[in-house]
Each structure stands twice: as structure tokens, then as C-alpha cells.
Amino acid sequence: MFSTDFEDYCDFNDSICSNxxxxxxxxxxxxxxxxxxxxxxxxxxDLGISLTPTKDxxxxxFNDDYDSFQDSVDDIKAFAEDVQxxxxxxxKKEKKPKDPNKPKRKYANGKNRxxxxxxxxxxxxxxxNRRMKANDRERNRMHMLNEALxxxxxxxxxxxxxxKLTKIETLRFAHNYIFALSQTLESLDNIxxxxxPDFNLTYDxxxxxGEKATKDAFRDIFSVPNKTEGNNDGSYRNFQGFSRPFPxxxxxxxxxxxxxxxxxxxxxxxxxxxxxxxxxxxxxxxxTHPSSFGEDMTQxxxxxxxxxxxxxxxxxxxxxxxxxxYFNQKNYEIFKNAFDTAAKSRKxxxxxxxxxxxxxxxIYPYTDTNCYNGNxxxxxxxxxxxxxxxxxxxxxxxxxSVVNAxx
DNA sequence: TAGGCCATCTGGTCCT
DNA sequence: AGGACCAGATGGCCTA
Numbered sequence: 001m002f003s004t005d006f007e008d009y010c011d012f013n014d015s016i017c018s019n020x021x022x023x024x025x026x027x028x029x030x031x032x033x034x035x036x037x038x039x040x041x042x043x044x045x046d047l048g049i050s051l052t053p054t055k056d057x058x059x060x061x062f063n064d065d066y067d068s069f070q071d072s073v074d075d076i077k078a079f080a081e082d083v084q085x086x087x088x089x090x091x092k093k094e095k096k097p098k099d100p101n102k103p104k105r106k107y108a109n110g111k112n113r114x115x116x117x118x119x120x121x122x123x124x125x126x127x128x129n130r131r132m133k134a135n136d137r138e139r140n141r142m143h144m145l146n147e148a149l150x151x152x153x154x155x156x157x158x159x160x161x162x163x164k165l166t167k168i169e170t171l172r173f174a175h176n177y178i179f180a181l182s183q184t185l186e187s188l189d190n191i192x193x194x195x196x197p198d199f200n201l202t203y204d205x206x207x208x209x210g211e212k213a214t215k216d217a218f219r220d221i222f223s224v225p226n227k228t229e230g231n232n233d234g235s236y237r238n239f240q241g242f243s244r245p246f247p248x249x250x251x252x253x254x255x256x257x258x259x260x261x262x263x264x265x266x267x268x269x270x271x272x273x274x275x276x277x278x279x280x281x282x283x284x285x286x287x288t289h290p291s292s293f294g295e296d297m298t299q300x301x302x303x304x305x306x307x308x309x310x311x312x313x314x315x316x317x318x319x320x321x322x323x324x325x326y327f328n329q330k331n332y333e334i335f336k337n338a339f340d341t342a343a344k345s346r347k348x349x350x351x352x353x354x355x356x357x358x359x360x361x362x363i364y365p366y367t368d369t370n371c372y373n374g375n376x377x378x379x380x381x382x383x384x385x386x387x388x389x390x391x392x393x394x395x396x397x398x399x400x401s402v403v404n405a406x407x
Numbered sequence: 408t409a410g411g412c413c414a415t416c417t418g419g420t421c422c423t
Numbered sequence: 424a425g426g427a428c429c430a431g432a433t434g435g436c437c438t439a
Contacts, residue, residue, distance in 0.1 A: 130425085135416060137426070142414075166412065 153170050156177055165173060 131417080134418095134426085138417085138428090139415070141427075146414095168412090 149167055149170055152174055153165055156165070156170065156173055
């Protein structure tokens with residue numbers, strides 16, 4: 001009935017996926033064509049209609065009504081002509097003003113009433129036509145939804161670039177991505193204002209808000225093993241693989257290349273030699289000067305940081321900034337000092353704050369310990385924690401702040 | 408081969 | 424009545 005050739009598929013798909021439904025023309029043409037050329041597949045359970053350019057695609061369509069299809073090909077042809085007739089764009093007649101003196105037309109009631117187009121066959125045809133149009137609308141609606149997801153994918157960093165996130169991964173990564181950026185800005189704002197960073201709370205917040213961890217296989221695709229760690233080859237890859245607090249027990253880690261901030265399964269790095277990076281269990285994004293990387297991103301020459309001073313010096317800022325445009329020396333110094341302070345006090349804060357939030361915190365009053373595994377310090381998947389949406393309210397209600405930082 | 412992902416069909420519900 | 428939205432069912436494709 002429907003050709004599976006690619007060209008035919010395109011023609012067919014163009015007709016049914018356009019903004020204005022081409023369902024009538026498409027199905028009509030198909031029915032007419034099938035009546036004349038391709039013999040119908042007379043199976044009760046399956047029409048054999050293929051709507052996709054795949055091999056041996058079998059779609060059930062109107063199984064319940066299919067008995068009527070066996071009546072005759074002429075019936076189908078007549079139906080197609082009916083559809084054409086119903087949708088023929090004939091010029092509309094101008095309405096004449098009603099004559100008040102004209103007697104009203106009398107309609108029969110009850111058994112005496114004669115209705116038009118109400119025979120079982122015609123009712124079936126009308127029903128089928130509605131179903132086809134509904135299917136067409138549903139297809140278009142899903143296509144629009146997929147287009148929106150594609151646009152979302154375009155603004156999300158992925159590595160490698162040609163890796164396509166699945167739908168659920170796109171949504172989860174977008175959630176993590178937005179949250180990581182907002183938390184980073186918030187933390188930088190605290191640092192700039194002289195307050196100690198609230199990173200411990202940030203990590204616990206994210207755990208409470210929850211994002212279901214993606215499958216390990218997907219993480220393996222994006223997160224290169226830390227084989228370069230300790231080699232000081234300057235690769236960003238030794239930034240990857242930290243989806244939890246770093247080995248030093250902190251949510252921050254200072255490296256020779258910059259600093260890392262871990263917020264749950266998202267790691268944000270502020271690099272001191274040419275770019276910043278966001279690593280998630282669902283993907284990795286780089287924000288850097290293209291010249292900083294070789295083709296395979298591993299052959300770049302490593303440059304130790306040139307800024308060894310513990311205090312920020314405005315006079316040599318431009319000089320220290322090197323390429324200037326992609327690393328903010330001032331922010332680095334702020335981070336560095338903040339990390340030193342935070343590292344000294346974080347162990348006690350971590351324990352106390354964790355327990356407090358776990359049982360008593362009024363902002364995040366989670367008391368259902370069934371959702372929490374104390375042995376692994378993790379929240380069970382599909383639990384209340386992983387489905388909580390309150391972070392969005394906090395996010396939207398947060399007072400906008402000006403952050404003098406480059407991310 | 409099982410499982411994940413996806414497109415599509417389908418019927419139900421709600422709204423205009 | 425018809426459209427939008429939703430969720431379940433189904434089957435194809437791909438990969439581990």
C-alpha cells in the first residue's frame with residue numbers, strides 16, 4: 001500500500017508532517033493509488049501500512065474496522081473520493097440576508113427524522129477519517145516536541161560533539177547544567193562578597209534535590225578514565241571522573257590547572273590556562289579558546305600556571321592573565337583563598353550540616369529516612385529525593401546578583 | 408538475545 | 424464537534 005522507497009517516504013512524510021495537515025491528500029492519494037496499483041494486503045490483524053522508511057514495518061491501523069476493508073477495493077476508492085469531496089476548497093457562497101417572511105424549514109423528529117450520511121458504512125468512514133486526522137495531529141505534535149528537544153540539545157555542551165543525548169538524558173543534563181551554573185554563580189557571588197562559600201550545603205542541596213544518576217555506560221562514553229591524572233599533561237581529561245566529592249574529601253579541589261567545584265554529579269572547573277569546563281555524569285562541555293586544543297585535545301602543550309602570588313595584584317593582572325580573554329586571574333585568587341579557608345573547616349561543617357539537613361533542616365525537611373542509605377551516603381533512586389522539584393522554586397525566587405566572574 | 412530507545416497508533420479526558 | 428494532551432500498547436532498530 002505504502003511504498004518504502006526513500007523518495008516516496010519523503011513525499012509522503014512531507015505531506016503528513018507539514019504544519020497544515022496533509023492527511024487528507026496523503027491518505028486519499030494512498031488509497032486511490034492502492035486501489036489502482038498495489039493490491040491490498042488482506043489480513044485481518046494487520047494492514048501492513050508502513051509509515052516509516054524502515055524494513056518490514058508493520059503498523060496496526062484500524063484493526064477493529066478492518067473487516068469492512070474486505071468489502072471491496074471500490075469501497076476504499078469511494079471513501080477516498082469522499083474525503084476529497086469533503087475537503088475540496090470550493091469558493092464559499094456569499095450569505096444572503098435571511099428573509100423573515102420565509103417559512104422555516106420543518107425537520108422531522110424521532111423515528112421520522114431522516115439523517116444524512118448515517119449509514120454504518122458512512123459512519124465507519126467518518127470515524128476512520130477522524131482517526132487519521134488525529135493520528136496526523138499527534139505525529140506533528142510529537143515532531144514539534146522532538147524539535148524542541150533538538151534545540152535544547154544544541155545549547156547543551158556535549159563531548160564528543162556528535163554524541164546525541166537521549167531525550168531523558170537531555171532533560172537531566174539540562175537540569176544539572178543549569179543548576180551547576182547557577183550554583184557556581186551563587187558561590188562566586190558569596191566569595192566576592194567576602195563570605196565563606198557554602199559549598200558543603202550546595203552539595204547536599206543537590207543531593208536532596210536529586211538527579212537520578214545516569215547509567216554507567218553513558219558515563220563511560222563521556223568521562224574519559226583518569227589515565228592522565230598525575231601526568232601533568234595539561235589535558236582537561238584529568239578534570240573528569242569526579243562525580244562525587246573529590247578524593248581529598250572536599251567539594252573543591254585545586255589543581256595546577258585551576259580549581260574544581262563539585263556540585264553533585266556535575267563538576268565545574270575554572271581553568272587557568274584557557275577555558276572552563278563543566279563535567280557531568282551525562283556529559284562534558286568545554287568553554288575555551290579553540291586555539292588551546294589540538295585536534296584530539298590531548299596534544300596540547302601543558303603550561304604551568306604563571307600566577308603564584310597568594311594575593312591579587314592589580315598591577316600585574318594583565319600580565320598574569322596571559323591570553324587575558326579566557327582566564328580571570330582575580331577570580332582564581334579569590335577561589336584559591338576561599339579554598340584554603342574552606343578546607344580547614346569543612347570536615348566539621350560537613351558532618352554537622354549533613355546530619356542537620358538529614359533530620360532537622362526546616363528548609364529541606366526530609367524525614368523519610370527510608371529514602372536514604374546511611375551505609376553508602378546515597379539516596380535511593382526513584383525516592384522522594386530524586387523526584388523533588390523544590391530546587392526550581394529556590395532557583396526562580398533567588399535574588400538576582402551581579403557576579404564578577406568569568407565562566 | 409534482552410533491554411533501551413524511539414516512532415507511531417490508539418483511546419480517553421479535558422477544554423473551547 | 425474537534426483539537427490538545429496524555430499514557431498505554433506495539434513493533435522496529437540498535438547495542439552490549
